[in-house]
Amino acid sequence: xxxxxxxxxxxxxxxxxxxxxxxxxxxxxxxxxxxxxxxxxxxxxxxxxxxxxxxxxxxxxxxxxxxxxxxxxxxxxxxxxxxxxxxxxxxxxxxxxxxxxxxxxxxxxxxxxxxxxxxxxxxxxxxxxxxxxxxxxxxxxxxxxxxxxxxxxxxxxxxxxxxxxxxxxxxxxxxxxxxxxxxxxxxxxxxxxxxxxxxxxxxxxxxxxxxxxxxxxxxxxxxxxxxxxxxxxxxxxxxxxxxxxxxxxxxxxxxxxxxxxxxxxxxxxxxxxxxxxxxxxxxxxxxxxxxxxxxxxxxxxxxxxxxxxxxxxxxxxxxxxxxxxxxxxxxxxxxxxxxxxxxxxxxxxxxxxxxxxxxxxxxxxxxxxxxxxxxxxxxxxxxxxxxxxxxxxxxxxxxxxxxxxxxxxxxxxxxxx
Numbered sequence: 001x002x003x004x005x006x007x008x009x010x011x012x013x014x015x016x017x018x019x020x021x022x023x024x025x026x027x028x029x030x031x032x033x034x035x036x037x038x039x040x041x042x043x044x045x046x047x048x049x050x051x052x053x054x055x056x057x058x059x060x061x062x063x064x065x066x067x068x069x070x071x072x073x074x075x076x077x078x079x080x081x082x083x084x085x086x087x088x089x090x091x092x093x094x095x096x097x098x099x100x101x102x103x104x105x106x107x108x109x110x111x112x113x114x115x116x117x118x119x120x121x122x123x124x125x126x127x128x129x130x131x132x133x134x135x136x137x138x139x140x141x142x143x144x145x146x147x148x149x150x151x152x153x154x155x156x157x158x159x160x161x162x163x164x165x166x167x168x169x170x171x172x173x174x175x176x177x178x179x180x181x182x183x184x185x186x187x188x189x190x191x192x193x194x195x196x197x198x199x200x201x202x203x204x205x206x207x208x209x210x211x212x213x214x215x216x217x218x219x220x221x222x223x224x225x226x227x228x229x230x231x232x233x234x235x236x237x238x239x240x241x242x243x244x245x246x247x248x249x250x251x252x253x254x255x256x257x258x259x260x261x262x263x264x265x266x267x268x269x270x271x272x273x274x275x276x277x278x279x280x281x282x283x284x285x286x287x288x289x290x291x292x293x294x295x296x297x298x299x300x301x302x303x304x305x306x307x308x309x310x311x312x313x314x315x316x317x318x319x320x321x322x323x324x325x326x327x328x329x330x331x332x333x334x335x336x337x338x339x340x341x342x343x344x345x346x347x348x349x350x351x352x353x354x355x356x357x358x359x360x361x362x363x364x365x366x367x368x369x370x371x372x373x374x375x376x377x378x379x380x381x382x383x384x385x386x387x388x389x390x391x392x393x394x395x396x397x398x399x400x401x402x403x404x405x406x407x408x409x410x411x412x413x414x415x416x417x
Contacts (some may be wrong), residue, residue, distance in 0.1 A: 004390040004404055006381035007413035008363055012243055014253035015280070018236045019045040019401045020229035024194040026093040027168040028229065029053040031195060032073045033060065033100040034176055035202050037224030044071040044229055045401040052090035056083055056097060073160050074224070075104075083110040091398070095123050096165055098146065099173030102135060105319065108146040125166035129157045133170075133177060154179030154218055162187040167214065168195055174216040175204040183214040189300040190259045194230045201225035229321045234257040234306040235400060238375045240264075240283050241310035242407065244272055245317050245383040247287045250410065255281040262303040266292055266311065270318060291320025291357060297327050309335050309376035315385050316344035318357035326351050335373030338366035342380050343389065360385060368392030371399045378403065382412055 030053065031132045032039050044050065047067075054064035054073075060083070062075035083102055088094045088111045101108040112123070121136035127137050127144075132155040135148045154177050159166055167187040172195075174181035186192070188210055196209030205217040236255040243250045244267050257264065257276045265276055271286040292315045297305040305328035308324035315322040316339055326332045332347045340346055342364045345356035368374030376395040381388035393416065396403060404414040 001391055002393045003417055004378065004393055005415045005417055006378065006388045006390065007361070007388065008361070008381055008384035008388065009017065010382070010412055011246050012248035012250055012382075012407070012410040012412060013112040015253055016239070016253045016406050016410060017253040018231040018239070019043070021191055021232040022049060022399050023046055023093075023164070023189070023191040023193065023232070023234070024229045025050050026053050026091070026347040027096045027191070027195045027298045028198050028227065029057060029064075030096045031072065031096070031172045031199055032177075032224075032367070033062070033075050033078055033104050033269065034172065035056070035222045035224045036076050036371040038072055038074040039224040040226040041071040041073065042069060042226070042228040043231075045232065047398060047401055049091045049093065049398045052087065052094070055090070056087050056094065059084065059087060060101070062379045066372045067212040078104060081105040081107040082108060085111040088112070091269065093165065095126060096169050096172070098126060098144065099169040102110050102130065102146050102148055103152055103173045103176050106148050106151065109143060111143050111319060114169060125161065125163050126169045127158055129155070129170045130168060132157055133173060133181065151376045152179040154216075156182045156184070158184040159186065161185075162194065164189050167192055168275060171195060171199065171206060171209070171214065171216060174218060175199050175206070176220065176222060177218040178218075180354045181218070181220055183216075184212070186212060186214045187299060188212065190233065198225065198227040201227060230259075231255055234304065234372075236260055236281070237263045237304070237307035238310045238400070239406075240267060240272075241307075241314040241379050242382055244270060244285045244289055245379050249282070252281045254279055254282075257281050261301060263307050263311065266295055266303065269293060270314075288359070289314060289318035289357070291315070291318050292322040294323045294325065296325045297411075298326075302306060305332060306372050307328055308332060310379045311377040312346070312353065312355060312378035313339060313383075314360065315355045316346065316357060317361060318355075318361070320357055322355045324353040326353070335376045338368070338373070338377055339380055341366055342384055362386055363388035365389045366391075371395045374399065375403075378407070378414070380407065382407070
């Protein structure tokens with residue numbers, strides 16, 4: 001069993017470059033299915049979720065290999081349309097392959113996705129949109145069987161919720177559909193814009209990505225392209241939380257402050273100071289945070305649900321009471337019992353968590369149960385007295401590329417055993 005051993009009460013210092021965005025990499029790898037030739041992806045992080053997507057591409061007939069700092073993907077030879085259950089269950093984002101496989105081959109058969117058990121991630125928005133675009137979809141025994149023998153066509157689609165996954169799935173499928181597709185109430189996350197930027201390099205015609213209405217004019221085919229993925233704003237938010245919890249000063253190279261507005265605003269309320277210099281973001285945290293008052297997770301540009309757990313860990317060290325209201329996933333507080341084992345004073349009731357800040361967290365043996373919860377435990381352990389041991393490290397590796405190495409380079413004492 002792999003675990004992280006963290007000796008707390010060490011201030012962080014120095015600078016680090018933020019890794020590429022996991023939530024850009026996964027849909028972009030799915031979109032590569034529609035291209036011919038070799039794609040070159042820069043700043044693509046080394047993550048188990050990325051490797052799971054590459055495994056799907058290889059199974060379908062494509063190639064994916066690392067070469068120096070680049071990931072090379074060639075889907076010219078794709079000739080399969082079934083994705084095995086064991087590959088689908090490795091990541092929650094695998095459903096984004098549905099539109100890509102269907103658009104590429106005219107058929108798709110796959111099971112429901114797996115990943116962290118943080119709550120329901122309904123796929124009805126995906127299915128409703130693809131049906132509107134001409135797909136025939138049946139659901140039997142946990143599998144989706146999809147057909148579009150005459151190809152997909154454009155449609156006007158209004159999402160009942162600005163779902164990131166559904167927006168991405170529709171954009172990918174619509175890129176080579178016959179006619180124009182309009183997505184209303186589309187998700188506005190920066191990763192949506194990154195996906196559109198890649199697809200447009202490949203020859204797609206996508207307009208308005210990152211806004212509430214996205215328009216896609218379908219084209220006959222797409223070609224491979226080179227693309228550099230945007231920095232991961234959730235990894236940046238985690239590192240900012242680590243700095244806030246330990247009273248540290250850090251410089252994040254490559255962080256896009258515009259993508260972190262809601263997180264920066266919350267930490268500023270706690271007494272942190274920020275400075276932007278070109279592509280660098282500097283945080284200077286106080287010796288002890290002030291309370292963060294009320295934080296509500298919302299779709300972008302609101303406070304991101306993925307940043308809730310590490311920011312909660314920082315709030316557990318603050319002077320005063322903070323309140324979290326989780327509006328996206330119903331099981332997003334699974335990390336709370338482990339934080340309380342470390343001395344945090346947190347009460348939850350439904351969507352609400354009340355955090356009474358304390359001066360003293362303590363190192364303890366705790367187990368992570370999901371990706372962002374694992375990041376919260378690392379954040380808390382950095383601020384705690386004594387030595388903490390964190391198991392469930394495989395969750396952390398789904399979204400963080402060598403986090404223990406990054407933190408060690410910044411002055412922390414973190415070892416993977």
